[in-house]
Amino acid sequence: xxxxxxxxxxxxxxxxxxxxxxxxxxxxxxxxxxxxxxxxxxxxxxxxxxxxxxxxxxxxxxxxxxxxxxxxxxxxxxxxxxxxxxxxxxxxxxxxxxxxxxxxxxxxxxxxxxxxxxxxxxxxxxxxxxxxxxxxxxxxxxxxxxxxxxxxxxxxxxxxxxxxxxxxxxxxxxxxxxxxxxxxxxxxxxxxxxxxxxxxxxxxxxxxxxxxxxxxxxxxxxxxxxxxxxxxxxxxxxxxxxxxxxxxxxxxxxxxxxxxxxxxxxxxxxxxxxxxxxxxxxxxxxxxxxxxxxxxxxxxxxxxxxxxxxxxxxxxxxxxxxxxxxxxxxxxxxxxxxxxxxxxxxxxxxxxxxxxxxxxxxxxxxxxxxxxxxxxxxxxxxxxxxxxxxxxxxxxxxxxxxxxxxxxxxxxxxxxxxxxxxxxxxxxxxxxxxxxxxxxxxxxxxxxxxxxxxxxxxxxxxxxxxxxxxxxxxxxxxxxxxxx
Numbered sequence: 001x002x003x004x005x006x007x008x009x010x011x012x013x014x015x016x017x018x019x020x021x022x023x024x025x026x027x028x029x030x031x032x033x034x035x036x037x038x039x040x041x042x043x044x045x046x047x048x049x050x051x052x053x054x055x056x057x058x059x060x061x062x063x064x065x066x067x068x069x070x071x072x073x074x075x076x077x078x079x080x081x082x083x084x085x086x087x088x089x090x091x092x093x094x095x096x097x098x099x100x101x102x103x104x105x106x107x108x109x110x111x112x113x114x115x116x117x118x119x120x121x122x123x124x125x126x127x128x129x130x131x132x133x134x135x136x137x138x139x140x141x142x143x144x145x146x147x148x149x150x151x152x153x154x155x156x157x158x159x160x161x162x163x164x165x166x167x168x169x170x171x172x173x174x175x176x177x178x179x180x181x182x183x184x185x186x187x188x189x190x191x192x193x194x195x196x197x198x199x200x201x202x203x204x205x206x207x208x209x210x211x212x213x214x215x216x217x218x219x220x221x222x223x224x225x226x227x228x229x230x231x232x233x234x235x236x237x238x239x240x241x242x243x244x245x246x247x248x249x250x251x252x253x254x255x256x257x258x259x260x261x262x263x264x265x266x267x268x269x270x271x272x273x274x275x276x277x278x279x280x281x282x283x284x285x286x287x288x289x290x291x292x293x294x295x296x297x298x299x300x301x302x303x304x305x306x307x308x309x310x311x312x313x314x315x316x317x318x319x320x321x322x323x324x325x326x327x328x329x330x331x332x333x334x335x336x337x338x339x340x341x342x343x344x345x346x347x348x349x350x351x352x353x354x355x356x357x358x359x360x361x362x363x364x365x366x367x368x369x370x371x372x373x374x375x376x377x378x379x380x381x382x383x384x385x386x387x388x389x390x391x392x393x394x395x396x397x398x399x400x401x402x403x404x405x406x407x408x409x410x411x412x413x414x415x416x417x418x419x420x421x422x423x424x425x426x427x428x429x430x431x432x433x434x435x436x437x438x439x440x441x442x443x444x445x446x447x448x449x450x451x452x453x454x455x456x457x458x459x460x461x462x463x464x465x466x467x468x469x470x471x472x473x474x475x476x477x478x479x480x481x482x483x484x
Contacts, residue, residue: 021280022163024156028144031205032137032153033160035198040161042194044168045187046107048176053110053184058119068120070372072127077368079128081220084135084361091210092143092357096136097202102129104195111185135361142356143208147348148287154344155283162275211354221355222362227411228350229362234400234407235343236366238296241303241397243374244332245271248382249310249325256314256386259321267329274333282334283341289412292345293405295338300401302335307394311387339401346404350411 024033054060060068087095106126113122145153171190175183218224250264285291309328313321343363351359381389381396 022156022159022276024153025149028140028205029149029153029156031201032141032144033157035137035201036157037160037164038194038198038201040164041168041171042191044165044170045172045175045194046168046191047165048169048172049184049187052176052179053188054119057181057184058113058115060116060119064116064119068116068123071120072123073368073372075124076127076131077365077372079131080135080361080365080368081222081358083132084138084222084358085220085355086132087136087139087357087361088211088355089213091208092136092139093202093205093207096133096140097199099129099133099136100195100199100202103133104192104199107192107195108189110188131361134364135357138360138364139357140205140208142348142351142360144206150348151283151287151341151344152280155280155341158340159276159279162272166272214354220358221352222359225350225359227407227414228359230407230410231346231350231404232363232366233369234366234404235339235346235363236368236370237400238300238303238339238397239343239367239370240374240377241332241336241339242371243378244303244306244310244393245329247375248378249329251379251383252310252313253325255383257321257325258316258318259313259325260318263322263325267325270326270329271333271336274330275337278334279337279340282337283344286338286341286345289346289349289408292342292349293408295342295345296401296404299335299339299342300398302331302338303397303401304394306332306335307390307397311390314387335397346408350408 024030051065054065054068055062103126106122106129110119110122110126113119141150141153172187175187213219222228245267249267253259253264254261286295306328309324309331313324313328316324343366347360347363351363377396378393381393383389385392
């Protein structure tokens, strides 16, 4: 008589377990997480009302609105790296608070804008201030969150951002149901008020001392780092897949399939729920460059698989089409989650420790570029070519996912060559083993000063203890920002 084998145990995690992952660790990470939630809630108010406010209240044409948004996007793209450099050199904490207050002023000024010129000027100023606060924010994350927790922290922030956008959009939707100019202005002022709140919250963060510029180096080193720029471009090409759910799939469902139109909203909700519940879990293993490269390859395969599934939905019975679209959205969502986490891991792993603001700002330029070109590229492929266009789009997503591996190898080769011949390499020291991290934190100094800052500052934690010289370290001398 053969022995009875036990049934495999399948553990189903409750939703509360996933929701607990949305709470950042105590310390600066939790403050930054609060800022993220409040900021994106206010942004949700503006996102839902901006197009209607511009066209209905200000009387802009669709073309004028498009020109204003394009100019704003270009202003943000071109100013991103200089503002990141400014955050490194002037200190990001106060800079972030100042630009949040400027954002509040510019956002409130929108209710006084008149016509196309007024809307354009306010939109560009808002975009510039937003680029500046993002550069300061990324410098704060790099300076206050330990290296081995940055990717997970960014994942938590992205989940919180989706919660905030959803909440703000829901509140904005209530206002749109009323639809009067006064309600639009109330939504705008609500967004402006959110910036004032987070400017005050930002002052609770520890002060990071400015990083002095080395006279022997160029000011914008990230724009001269060829492997890093290649990675940014490839990551930007991959980020075009965000336009699949926002732009192409809704039009595809309406024009090419028999699926009901409510499926468009269902796909959006499904994607948002996946980001909120799974982004943290899907970021595991991407803290180092090797794991991030593997995750990027898997991301390309998943998104390409989703495109192949979408190509099958132009024919067939409605239930099958609906099931295929939902399956494609799930695959796309998993690829999106892995690509985001892999991008964070590589952006930190390939950056030097003395220029976190400008390197993260340069990294953000890739996604901005991807969002700018996605509408043109995606619609040209899918809506013009039909099912073969989906297959071509899948191949287009596979190319950068595979090409990033050689680019990262190029980066490591340059770093090793620079270390071997004693020449300067901007990325040298960007990664240190986990054992060295733990050793540097095992006996941290009670007081961080210029003399002992190397103990923590040279570690890959990115803490670098740019706290004010002589400022006591928190938690009785244990420097563990972002840890429970």
